[in-house]
Amino acid sequence: MGFTDGLLVLLGQDVSRDAKGLNARLHFFGNIPVDDGTPFSPTPSAHARSQPVDKAARRPCVVALVSVNGGVGRSTLATALSSGLQRLGETVIAVDLDPQNALQMHFGISPSSPGIGLTSLRNARWETIQQPGFVGSRVITFGDTDMRQQDDLQRWLKHEPDWLAQRLSALALNGRHTVIIDTPAGNNVYFHQAVSVADVVLVIAQADAASLGTLDQLDGLLAPHLERERAPRVHFVINQLDEDNAFSLDMVESFRQRLGTKEPLEVHRDMAISEALAFGADPLDSQALTMAGDDINELCRLLIARKNHL
Numbered sequence: 001m002g003f004t005d006g007l008l009v010l011l012g013q014d015v016s017r018d019a020k021g022l023n024a025r026l027h028f029f030g031n032i033p034v035d036d037g038t039p040f041s042p043t044p045s046a047h048a049r050s051q052p053v054d055k056a057a058r059r060p061c062v063v064a065l066v067s068v069n070g071g072v073g074r075s076t077l078a079t080a081l082s083s084g085l086q087r088l089g090e091t092v093i094a095v096d097l098d099p100q101n102a103l104q105m106h107f108g109i110s111p112s113s114p115g116i117g118l119t120s121l122r123n124a125r126w127e128t129i130q131q132p133g134f135v136g137s138r139v140i141t142f143g144d145t146d147m148r149q150q151d152d153l154q155r156w157l158k159h160e161p162d163w164l165a166q167r168l169s170a171l172a173l174n175g176r177h178t179v180i181i182d183t184p185a186g187n188n189v190y191f192h193q194a195v196s197v198a199d200v201v202l203v204i205a206q207a208d209a210a211s212l213g214t215l216d217q218l219d220g221l222l223a224p225h226l227e228r229e230r231a232p233r234v235h236f237v238i239n240q241l242d243e244d245n246a247f248s249l250d251m252v253e254s255f256r257q258r259l260g261t262k263e264p265l266e267v268h269r270d271m272a273i274s275e276a277l278a279f280g281a282d283p284l285d286s287q288a289l290t291m292a293g294d295d296i297n298e299l300c301r302l303l304i305a306r307k308n309h310l
């Protein structure tokens with residue numbers, strides 16, 4: 001039994017007599033509309049090209065970054081994708097739905113800037129709290145909140161599943177906009193609010209057994225959202241990939257077998273990304289950025305392609 005099969009057996013996915021990993025795929029995806037490996041054309045069809053597109057009349061594309069375990073790079077990628085998409089001509093709003101309030105640091109915004117938490121508790125509108133992000137994008141931070149305020153907000157959101165949808169709708173966004181939502185790790189009200197409005201869910205993982213072992217839980221968390229009309233597309237991104245590490249590459253292969261598709265997508269580990277965070281700088285501005293820059297651009301192009309097919 002190879003490395004991958006052994007690992008999948010450990011995780012309860014015996015694929016030893018299932019060369020293509022079909023059972024694991026069926027188990028995991030059930031009804032999840034994940035890509036089946038069919039090449040996805042980044043350019044619209046001839047028919048679509050012949051139709052004038054009135055972006056102002058269309059709805060924005062909403063992308064939610066999620067994971068069950070923490071520290072995998074959701075906030076980092078939310079920041080880099082916001083910059084990357086804006087550079088490619090999108091109008092981006094990054095929304096921090098994590099009470100940890102980390103996006104302000106990634107974007108170099110003052111931690112005392114007003115954010116979603118207190119503004120929502122005061123029933124004020126979100127327009128007033130938009131901050132300038134990188135290369136013309138905008139950011140809505142979570143802002144500083146204490147434990148009691150966080151508890152109040154959580155209780156409210158639990159009873160109002162349309163909370164985020166209503167607030168985004170009040171921003172009067174249209175087809176020119178892409179909203180990138182950062183979420184806290186795990187099963188929480190913010191995860192469900194974000195996924196409930198998402199057109200695309202990016203599941204961020206690392207090439208390790210901890211991330212691989214969360215996929216069952218993720219299946220359960222995403223399942224109710226995938227039953228709705230206009231269910232979100234789910235993509236898996238392995239972040240901080242180290243190609244010089246044989247174990248990491250084995251783990252990517254394990255993900256691939258588990259997902260049964262050409263996915264996961266990959267973003268390489270790059271010190272320039274960690275350094276950008278330390279200085280609140282745009283990671284895509286770094287001259288030292290190597291493969292991760294190409295990975296992020298590729299991800300951005302995929303998101304734009306998805307948006308053009310909404």
Ligand SMILES: Nc1ncnc2c1ncn2[C@@H]1O[C@H](COP(=O)(O)OP(=O)(O)OP(=O)(O)O)[C@@H](O)[C@H]1O
Pocket residue numbers: 069070071072073074075076077098100102184185239240241267268269270271273274275277292
């Ligand atoms: N591709 C990458 N290359 C190098 N370092 C990275 C990369 N992606 C993320 N990191 C580093 O990993 C650490 C965790 O990243 P980040 O805070 O974005 O994770 P997170 O999933 O948002 O964590 P949390 O669960 O705390 O919200 C940071 O120090 C960040 O600089």
Ligand SMILES: [Mg+2]
Pocket residue numbers: 074075076098100102182
């Ligand atoms: Mg984070």
